[in-house]
Amino acid sequence: MLGPNTGQPTIGGRRTSKGRRKLLNREEKWYGYAFVMPMLLGYFFFLFGPIVASFAMSFTNWNLLDELKFIGLDNYRNAFFGDPVLLDTLSNTLYFTILFVPLNIMLTLGLALLMQASIPGMGFFRTAAFAPVVTSIVVWAIIWKYIFQTDNGLINAVLKTFGVTGPAWLYSMELAIPVVVVVSLLKSLGINMAIFLAALKDVPMMYYEAARIDGASRWRAFWHVTLPLISPSMFLVTMITIIGSMKVFGQIYIMTGGGPGTSTYVMVYYIYEQAFKYYEFGYGTAIAFILFVIILLLTLVQWYGRKRWIHFEQ
Amino acid sequence: MRRAWTALLSLLLIISVAAACSTGSNGGSTAPETTEPSNTGAVKNAPAPGEGKDITLKMSIWGDDNRKRMFEEVVKEFTDAHPGINVEVMLIPYQEYPQKISIMAASKTAPDVIWLYDAIIPQIRDANLLMDLSELADDPEYDLNDVYASSMDIYRGKDSGLYGIPFSAGPKVLFYNKKLFAEKGLKTPNELVKEGNWTYEEFLKTAKALTDPSQGVYGVKIAGGSNWKDAYTDTFWSFGADIFNEDATEFLLNSPESAQVLQMFDDMMFKDFTNPKPGDQISFESGKIGMFRGNYSYSASARKAEGLEFDIAPMPKGPVADAPFYDGVSGYSVMKDTEYPAEALELLKFFTSKEGMAKFQATFPPPRKSVLESEAFANMNDQPSAEGIKLAMSEPMSAGGRVIPTPENWQQINTKIQNLLDILYTQSATVEEVLERMDQEVAPLLK
Numbered sequence: 176m177l178g179p180n181t182g183q184p185t186i187g188g189r190r191t192s193k194g195r196r197k198l199l200n201r202e203e204k205w206y207g208y209a210f211v212m213p214m215l216l217g218y219f220f221f222l223f224g225p226i227v228a229s230f231a232m233s234f235t236n237w238n239l240l241d242e243l244k245f246i247g248l249d250n251y252r253n254a255f256f257g258d259p260v261l262l263d264t265l266s267n268t269l270y271f272t273i274l275f276v277p278l279n280i281m282l283t284l285g286l287a288l289l290m291q292a293s294i295p296g297m298g299f300f301r302t303a304a305f306a307p308v309v310t311s312i313v314v315w316a317i318i319w320k321y322i323f324q325t326d327n328g329l330i331n332a333v334l335k336t337f338g339v340t341g342p343a344w345l346y347s348m349e350l351a352i353p354v355v356v357v358v359s360l361l362k363s364l365g366i367n368m369a370i371f372l373a374a375l376k377d378v379p380m381m382y383y384e385a386a387r388i389d390g391a392s393r394w395r396a397f398w399h400v401t402l403p404l405i406s407p408s409m410f411l412v413t414m415i416t417i418i419g420s421m422k423v424f425g426q427i428y429i430m431t432g433g434g435p436g437t438s439t440y441v442m443v444y445y446i447y448e449q450a451f452k453y454y455e456f457g458y459g460t461a462i463a464f465i466l467f468v469i470i471l472l473l474t475l476v477q478w479y480g481r482k483r484w485i486h487f488e489q
Numbered sequence: 490m491r492r493a494w495t496a497l498l499s500l501l502l503i504i505s506v507a508a509a510c511s512t513g514s515n516g517g518s519t520a521p522e523t524t525e526p527s528n529t530g531a532v533k534n535a536p537a538p539g540e541g542k543d544i545t546l547k548m549s550i551w552g553d554d555n556r557k558r559m560f561e562e563v564v565k566e567f568t569d570a571h572p573g574i575n576v577e578v579m580l581i582p583y584q585e586y587p588q589k590i591s592i593m594a595a596s597k598t599a600p601d602v603i604w605l606y607d608a609i610i611p612q613i614r615d616a617n618l619l620m621d622l623s624e625l626a627d628d629p630e631y632d633l634n635d636v637y638a639s640s641m642d643i644y645r646g647k648d649s650g651l652y653g654i655p656f657s658a659g660p661k662v663l664f665y666n667k668k669l670f671a672e673k674g675l676k677t678p679n680e681l682v683k684e685g686n687w688t689y690e691e692f693l694k695t696a697k698a699l700t701d702p703s704q705g706v707y708g709v710k711i712a713g714g715s716n717w718k719d720a721y722t723d724t725f726w727s728f729g730a731d732i733f734n735e736d737a738t739e740f741l742l743n744s745p746e747s748a749q750v751l752q753m754f755d756d757m758m759f760k761d762f763t764n765p766k767p768g769d770q771i772s773f774e775s776g777k778i779g780m781f782r783g784n785y786s787y788s789a790s791a792r793k794a795e796g797l798e799f800d801i802a803p804m805p806k807g808p809v810a811d812a813p814f815y816d817g818v819s820g821y822s823v824m825k826d827t828e829y830p831a832e833a834l835e836l837l838k839f840f841t842s843k844e845g846m847a848k849f850q851a852t853f854p855p856p857r858k859s860v861l862e863s864e865a866f867a868n869m870n871d872q873p874s875a876e877g878i879k880l881a882m883s884e885p886m887s888a889g890g891r892v893i894p895t896p897e898n899w900q901q902i903n904t905k906i907q908n909l910l911d912i913l914y915t916q917s918a919t920v921e922e923v924l925e926r927m928d929q930e931v932a933p934l935l936k
Binding site for chain 2: 239241320323324326327328343344345346347348432435436437448451452454
C-alpha cells in the first residue's frame with residue numbers, strides 16, 4: 176500500500192519559506208489534477224455516465240426497438256413480488272457463493288502454505304496452479320463441459336472402467352451447481368494463492384522463532400501467528416471472492432446455459448437473458464441494480480465487521 | 490528548475506494523451522474506409538470523374554471467417570458491375586446476432602442490407618424497421634414467382650407488405666451414415682422412402698438395429714438438445730400435434746398427440762438408449778451416429794469429416810401423412826432508413842436472384858424453384874446424392890412448408906418450453922406432467 180506521504184516527494188528535505196511552500200503546494204495540486212485528469216475523464220465518460228444512464232433505464236420498459244416509456248417502480252415491483260424465477264436465481268447465486276467462497280479460501284490458503292517452501296521445482300507447481308487463471312474462461316468451460324459429458328465424457332468413462340455408472344453431471348438439478356463450482360475452483364485457485372503467498376512471505380520469521388521457544392506446536396503457530404498476520408490479505412481475498420462469485424456468468428453460460436430447467440440460473444445470467452434475449456432492458460437493469468445493492472450490503476457488512484477479526488492493519 | 494521540468498513533463502503527458510485519444514478515434518472511424526478500396530478493386534473500377542463519390546453499403550452475415558471470405562468473393566462481382574458502390578460485409582457471431590442487430594437498430598447504425606432468420610424476423614418486421622419490397626413482384630427479370638411462396642409468408646407484415654426475400658429455406662433433413670447402415674445390412678431411409686415404408690415405426694426399428702453400445706454407436710441423434718423447435722416440430726406436426734394456432738394466440742401443445750411424440754423421444758434416450766443422453770456432445774461427424782437431424786447446410790461440415798460416407802433423407806411419415814414440413818427460413822431485408830435505398834435494393838436483388846442463389850447453393854438450400862430443381866444443384870457434390878437432395882429437399886419444397894407462427898414474446902416462450910423439457914431430460918417428471926406445466930406457464934405468455 177502507498178503511504179500517505181507519497182504525494183509530495185519532490186521538495187522533501189529542502190528548506191523553504193512558508194509562503195513559498197504554500198505556493199508550491201498549490202501549483203503541485205494542479206499538476207496532480209492534470210495527471211489524474213485523463214483517468215477521471217475516462218471514468219466519468221465511460222463508467223460513471225453509463226452507470227447513471229442504466230439506473231435511469233431501470234425505470235423504463237425499453238426494448239431497443241420501440242419507444243422507451245417511463246414506468247416508475249414497476250420493474251422493481253415485478254422483481255420483488257411477481258417473478259418466482261428471480262427468487263430461484265437469487266438462491267442459486269447464494270448457493271454458488273456459499274459453496275465456492277469457503278472452499279476457495281481453504282484450498283488457496285492450503286496451497287499457498289504448501290508452496291511457500293523454497294525447494295527445487297516449486298516454481299513448476301506454482302506455475303501449474305496459476306496457469307488456469309490466464310486461460311480464457313470460455314475455453315476452460317468448453318473443455319470441462321466435454322469432460323463432464325453424460326455417457327461419453329472423460330469422468331464417466333473412467334468411472335465405467337471401475338464398473339460405476341456416473342450420473343448426468345450437467346443434466347441433474349442437484350449436481351449442476353456443484354459441478355460448476357468445482358470447475359470454477361480449479362480455474363481461479365491461482366490468483367488467491369498468489370495473494371496468500373505474498374502475505375505469507377511478509378510474516379517476519381522472528382514471530383515463529385518466539386512461538387517455537389514458547390513451545391507452540393506448528394498448528395498453534397499457524398493459528399496464533401500466521402492467521403492473524405495475514406488477516407488483511409484474508410479480508411481482501413474474502414471480499415473479492417464473494418463479489419466475484421455473486422457475479423459468476425461465463426462458466427454458467429457455456430456449461431449449462433442456466434439449465435437444466437432453471438437450476439443454474441444465476442443473477443448475471445438472468446440479467447443477460449432478460450436484457451439480451453428478451454430485450455427487456457429496463458427489467459434487466461433493475462435486476463442489475465438489485466444485485467449491486469446486495470453486493471454493496473455484503474461488502475459493507477464485511478467492511479464494518481473487519482475490526483473484529485483483522486488484527487493488523489496498516 | 491525542477492518546477493520547470495515538472496511543468497514540461499506534465500504538458501508532454503497531456504499532449505500525448507490527447508494525441509493518443511484523437512488518433513484513436515480517427516483511426517476507428519477511418520479504418521473501414523481505408524480498407525474498402527482494396528476490397529472493391531478500386532484501381533480497376535475507379536469511378537469516372539464527375540460521377541460522384543463512392544458510397545459504402547453495409548451488409549450483415551453470421552458465420553465464420555470462411556463464410557465471410559465466400560461472401561466477399563461474391564460481393565466483388567457485384568462491386569465490379571457497380572462502380573462507385575463499395576460493400577462492407579459485417580460478420581457477427583450467430584450467438585450474438587439478435588442482440589447486436591437490435592442494438593445497432595436502436596442506435597441507427599444498422600447495416601443497409603440485413604440477413605435475418607425466422608426466430609427474429611417477426612419482431613424486426615413488426616417494429617417497422619424494414620423496407621417494403623412488394624414492388625419486386627413487378628420486375629419480370631427478377632421473377633418473384635420463382636421464390637417459394639410458403640417461405641415468404643414470414644416476411645409478410647400485417648399490412649401484407651413484403652419485408653424481405655428468403656435466401657436460405659427448406660426442410661431440416663435426416664443425415665445418415667451409409668457405412669453404419671451397410672455394416673448392419675439395413676435398408677437406408679431413402680430406400681424405405683421409395684418403398685413407401687418410411688414411417689416412425691420403421692425409423693425406431695432402424696434406430697434400435699443401428700445402436701451398438703460396445704462400439705459407442707447410437708442409432709439416432711435428435712432428442713435431448715437445446716433447440717427443441719428444430720428437433721421436434723416436424724414430428725409434432727406429423728403426429729397431428731401443434732404448438733400454436735394459426736395466429737399464435739393459443740398454446741396447443743398439451744395434447745395426447747404431443748405426449749406421444751415426447752414419450753417416443755424420451756424412450757429413445759432413457760429406455761432403448763438409441764439416442765445419446767442429454768448433456769452428451771457426441772457429433773455425427775464422429776461416425777458414431779446412425780441418423781442425425783440437421784440443417785442442409787450442415788453437409789458442408791459433414792463433407793469435411795474424414796471417411797464419413799453420408800446421405801440425406803426426409804423425416805419419416807407419421808399418422809398425418811400430408812403434414813407440412815417445418816420451414817427454417819432466413820433471408821435478406823433492407824433497412825427502411827438506409828441512406829442508399831436504391832443501391833441497397835440492388836444488392837438484395839443481386840443476392841436473391843437466380844444467379845445469386847446459385848452461387849451459394851452449396852451451403853444454403855435455395856428457396857427458388859428454378860435453382861432448387863436444377864441439375865446443377867442436385868449434382869453439385871458426391872455427398873449428399875442427387876437422389877437424397879430430390880427426396881429430402883426438392884420434393885418437400887414443391888409441396889410447400891410451414892413456418893411456426895411466432896408470437897411477440899417468442900423468446901420467452903421458447904426458453905420456457907426448453908426449461909420445462911429439461912425436467913424430462915433429468916427424468917424428474919412424466920411427459921403428461923410436463924405438458925400440463927407447459928399449459929399453465931406458457932399459455933399466459935401469449936398476449
